[in-house]
Amino acid sequence: MTQAAGPDVTPYDALLLLSFGGPEKPEDVVPFLENVTRGRGIPRERLEEVGEHYFLFGGRSPINDQNRALLAALREDLAGAGIDLPVYWGNRNWDPYLADTLRQMADDGVTRAAVLPTSAYSSYSSCRQYRENLADAVAEVEGAPRLDRLRQYFNHPGFVEPVVDATLAALAELGESAREDAELVFVTHSIPTEMARTSGPEGDAYVAQHRSVMAEVVERVRLETGRRPAHELVYCSRSGSPHVPWLEPDVNDHLETLAGRGVGSVVMVPIGFVSDHMEVIYDLDTEAMATAERLGIRAARAATPGVDPRFVAMVRDLLVERAAAERGEDPEQAAVGSIGPWRALCAPGCCPNPRGPRPALCGMPE
Secondary structure, eight states: OOOOOOOOOTTOSEEEEEEOOOOSSGGGHHHHHHHHHTTSOOOHHHHHHHHHHHHTTTTOOSHHHHHHHHHHHHHHHHHHTTOOOOEEEEESSSSSBHHHHHHHHHHTTOOEEEEEESOOSOSIIIIIHHHHHHHHHHHHSTTOOEEEEOOOOTTSHHHHHHHHHHHHHHHHHHOHHHHTSOEEEEEEEOOBHHHHHTOSSSSOHHHHHHHHHHHHHHHHHHHHHSOOOOEEEEEEOOOSOTTSOBOOOBHHHHHHHHHHTTOOEEEEEOTTOSSOOHHHHTIIIIIIHHHHHHHTOEEEEOOOOTTOHHHHHHHHHHHHHHHHHHTTOOOOOOOOSSSOOOOSSBOTTSSOOTTOOOOOSSBOOO
16 A cells, blocks of 8 residues: 655755754863854854853753654654655754765755744844854755745744643642742843844834743643643843843842742743753743842743654644745645744845844845
8 A cells, every 4th residue: 555645845856954053072072162152253252162061961962863853753753744845954063064965965965944043033143143054054055955944933833832841840849839930030141232123024023922932831721720820931041242231130139029928839841942951951941040049039940842743743834834935836834822934035134144244045135
């Protein structure tokens, strides 16, 4: 018996998983941080200080292993859906480097690939910088395939629903007495306030997108538990000059505020992250948990989507959706919350580079 053909994904002949990258052994840590901060004038002493976060975990970031797991899950999901499509993986800042992956794709005869960045929201650092890296890599690789980035997925059900269930699971972890009054602390990566102001085609998209997802999660928690928990959006992982304003409050400062109000229990929801990489296991699981313990606050941390089957299936959904649109069809676009489906092509001037214009792929002509 022949297997029925899966969804049509033409014109694509590959899927590319695009991620940040991370060190895999202690001697990788400072060179990796030099890659991340190149051109910003950050002294090596500061990089070595930040590197101590990695050395707490053996000098190895968890992000590459998480991407390997996601890669395997994507391949299994596509095959299970009857989609015969190779899946590649390239990083912005560490091996496997994006340009090397594009060379392999070109050697394999790939001509056009859909790209999934492991970043769900709109800002320079979470969107356009990925697009600039794509442009750099394509310029470096002769015969590189055409690349189309899949749309931002912060409000796709496959991202939001695992967050809801993880929040409910973390509330249950607190125990009955603690969870009755527990507050939700939604956490994402801080960025400079000017970068946040210019994010998206009309500005302020970064915070608006997070707040929309936060509201959706809170409402679904209310429907499940019968109680609307108090909640706030806070930030972690601030870096750069102390003279440059960044989004606040920091998660640790917010915990101090909650303790001052007498709040006894919280669930930290890492709404800005797709997997448990360093910003989660250090900034939340290590630093913020220590702050909560010092303040006498009972705390639990909700899981990130990781390789939740709904998140993995979301990638397939976005791939099929974009392929249909490229064929001139009008596919349905799944989205929840107050903001509709995000556009596939970034508008001119969207999420500008704070250091000046640079070429970027996957957008409208500028």
